[in-house]
Each structure stands twice: as structure tokens, then as C-alpha cells.
Amino acid sequence: MPTSVQAAAAVVICLMPGALYIWSFERQVGRWGVGLSDRLLRFVGASAVFHALAAPASYVLWREYWPVMRVAGALPWWLWLVSGAYVVLPLSVGTAIGRGSRHGSPWARYFTGPDPAPRAWDYLFQGGRDGWIRLRLKSGSWIGGAFATTESGLKSYTAGYPEPQDIFLATAVDVDPESGAFLFEANGSPRLRSGGVLVRWEEVEYLEFIDA
Structure with a gap:
């Protein structure tokens, strides 16, 4: 468990993509998570997928721009677009898959499984x-x-x-x-x-x- 404010913030940041994805998905189809523990597992799983997809870009940012940021204390303006995508992308993906699942689109089953509805x-x-x-x-x-x-x-x-x-x-x-x-x-x-x-x-x- 996190033992400091920095560790807690790191956990929140790591789980945020999955949380945004699940929240936007359930906004379309309803609260299909069976409880807090199930929803937390979905947060972690979805976050892991998003972070894996973003790993190459994250590595480039860390290698090329993190030393500059530590010395200069400033961010290039276009990095604000990256932070925006960190929020917008999970919301957009969750909304799209949620709508596809709600309308019975076959492609949505690749993400939700064949029978996502709980009842x-x-x-x-x-x-x-x-x-x-x-x-x-x-x-x-x-x-x-x-x-x-x-x-x-x-x-x-x-x-x-x-x-x-x-x-x-x-x-x-x-x-x-x-x-x-x-x-x-x-x-x-x-x-x-x-x-x-x-x-x-x-x-x-x-x-x-x-x-x-």
C-alpha cells in the first residue's frame, strides 16, 4: 500500500486510464461491475493495457525530456497535448466500446467478451x-x-x-x-x-x- 503522498499520487496516476475507461464504458451500458473489488480489478487491467500501448512514447519522453525538465524546469508546449490524451483517449475508447456493446455491435465483443450483460x-x-x-x-x-x-x-x-x-x-x-x-x-x-x-x-x- 502507498506509504507517502508521492506513492499515493503515483498509484492514482497509474490507475487513472483504467478508471476513466470503465467510468465512460459504464456511463453507456450501466454499472455492470459486481462490486468495488471487481471494479478495481477492471481499473488495473484496463490501465495496464493503456500503459503497455503507451510504453514506447513514455520511454521516449522519459529519456529525452525528463532530464531537460529537471534542469530547465519547463515543459515544451506540445507535452500538454500528451497529458490531455492521457485523459481523453481512455474516455473516448470507453465511450465507443460502451455504445457498441449497448447496440450489440459484433466488434465490441472483442473487448467485452461474448456475454457482458450480467442478467x-x-x-x-x-x-x-x-x-x-x-x-x-x-x-x-x-x-x-x-x-x-x-x-x-x-x-x-x-x-x-x-x-x-x-x-x-x-x-x-x-x-x-x-x-x-x-x-x-x-x-x-x-x-x-x-x-x-x-x-x-x-x-x-x-x-x-x-x-x-
């Missing part, structure tokens, strides 16, 4: 896919709705890991109280209801998702 719930609702949902509650009643964005901009939403699972359907539709089948208007479109509906997963016995 089937997160896997189903990642990527902002639109569809129709039928829910049968443990009470025996049925609920139907559209998992989509309304014309007014109100979005359907699901809680992500590790929060308790719940689902908000921005548009509710009428369903048959016995079978849960959707009820339709004369023109064949689902019979919409005013307002949305919020349901906790603990109340749900069955969920069906139908792609729109």
Missing part, C-alpha cells in the same frame, strides 16, 4: 430496442404496452444492474383480461390507453417481448 434482463433491454410487451402479474391480471418513445418524447425505461428490476412502459394498451391478447381498433392498430404504466419485477410472473 438476461439487461441483455434483453440493452440497445434501446422497440417492441410490444405483455406482462402477466402474480395476481393473475395482464398488462400490455409499447416499449418505445411516445410522440411527446416520453421514453420507456428499465432499471439496469445492480438496481432492483422494474419497467416503465410509456404507452399502455388494452389487453384481454383472461388471455392477455392485445385488443385492436377497427383499423387494426392496438387500442392505446392514456398514460404509461410502471411495474416492479417482483410482481411479474411472465413477460413476453415482441419486436416492433
Whole structure:
């Protein structure tokens, strides 16, 4: 463990690229780390990758410019760009991979593994896919709705890991109280209801998702 301010600062600087990468990744997909220890391991692993990629440039800076900096006490102006890249690059990579994972892009699996979502719930609702949902509650009643964005901009939403699972359907539709089948208007479109509906997963016995 660090025993001085300088050692603590060195640890923070070493872990910063991985931390920035993980934070920007989870900003896109949600907090998929299972806890502090798991997140710390991801910080270390990602930081090691970034430092390995930057090792040749780091060696050149240390060999060519560190003696000059110690004697002159000044930095060339373009080294500020290097320090900026130290922050911007992990943020950009984490954001790009997070977006790719959220939208199911095949290339993102090379970085996240084939199954990064911690629960089937997160896997189903990642990527902002639109569809129709039928829910049968443990009470025996049925609920139907559209998992989509309304014309007014109100979005359907699901809680992500590790929060308790719940689902908000921005548009509710009428369903048959016995079978849960959707009820339709004369023109064949689902019979919409005013307002949305919020349901906790603990109340749900069955969920069906139908792609729109």
C-alpha cells in the first residue's frame, strides 16, 4: 500500500486510464461491475493495457525530456497535448466500446467478451430496442404496452444492474383480461390507453417481448 503522498499520487496516476475507461464504458451500458473489488480489478487491467500501448512514447519522453525538465524546469508546449490524451483517449475508447456493446455491435465483443450483460434482463433491454410487451402479474391480471418513445418524447425505461428490476412502459394498451391478447381498433392498430404504466419485477410472473 502507498506509504507517502508521492506513492499515493503515483498509484492514482497509474490507475487513472483504467478508471476513466470503465467510468465512460459504464456511463453507456450501466454499472455492470459486481462490486468495488471487481471494479478495481477492471481499473488495473484496463490501465495496464493503456500503459503497455503507451510504453514506447513514455520511454521516449522519459529519456529525452525528463532530464531537460529537471534542469530547465519547463515543459515544451506540445507535452500538454500528451497529458490531455492521457485523459481523453481512455474516455473516448470507453465511450465507443460502451455504445457498441449497448447496440450489440459484433466488434465490441472483442473487448467485452461474448456475454457482458450480467442478467438476461439487461441483455434483453440493452440497445434501446422497440417492441410490444405483455406482462402477466402474480395476481393473475395482464398488462400490455409499447416499449418505445411516445410522440411527446416520453421514453420507456428499465432499471439496469445492480438496481432492483422494474419497467416503465410509456404507452399502455388494452389487453384481454383472461388471455392477455392485445385488443385492436377497427383499423387494426392496438387500442392505446392514456398514460404509461410502471411495474416492479417482483410482481411479474411472465413477460413476453415482441419486436416492433
